[in-house]
Amino acid sequence: MPDTEDIKTFTLSARRVDEHGSLAHTKEADIVLDTSVDGRVDAANPVELLLASLSACMLKGIERHSPAMPFAYSSAAISLTARRPALEARVTEIDYVLTVDTTESDSKLELLHKNLLKFGTIYNTLAPGTTITGRIQRGAN
Structure with a gap:
């Protein structure tokens, strides 16, 4: 097992905005998520x-x-x-x-x-x- 000093950690948080989508955030970037049951063309599923x-x-x-x-x-x-x-x-x-x-x-x-x-x-x-x-x-x- 590598030392914890040898482990890189990555974090991201996401939240539901409404029934049409969600938003993920990492570092200084926001990513619009297609979490709609019907799908949406302006976000990635x-x-x-x-x-x-x-x-x-x-x-x-x-x-x-x-x-x-x-x-x-x-x-x-x-x-x-x-x-x-x-x-x-x-x-x-x-x-x-x-x-x-x-x-x-x-x-x-x-x-x-x-x-x-x-x-x-x-x-x-x-x-x-x-x-x-x-x-x-x-x-x-």
Whole structure:
């Protein structure tokens, strides 16, 4: 068991605003949550927030790993799709396409992808119980 000094702690609080939604707060950021039974188009629902967490994990991983490799890029974007059986309360599959605008070699692009999967906190939290498939591709420079 690691020392408590080696443990990072993250906090977030959320509250119901009304029957149409809720509000989460962390650090200096507020996030509007779709907690309406009917759904709403101006807020993310729980599954979309899960996808946002995975996308943030991968994009932050690029920021973290690119200086150490080194890996030069001008931009990165990710598109994700989640699937859940209609009668089950769980996400069973997530597919993604990660697009990185870079002139680096294909082998460095693949190494970056391997690092994202190996060291991604959210990816490694989800992967044991969810089939995650995806690819990295080169974007326009």
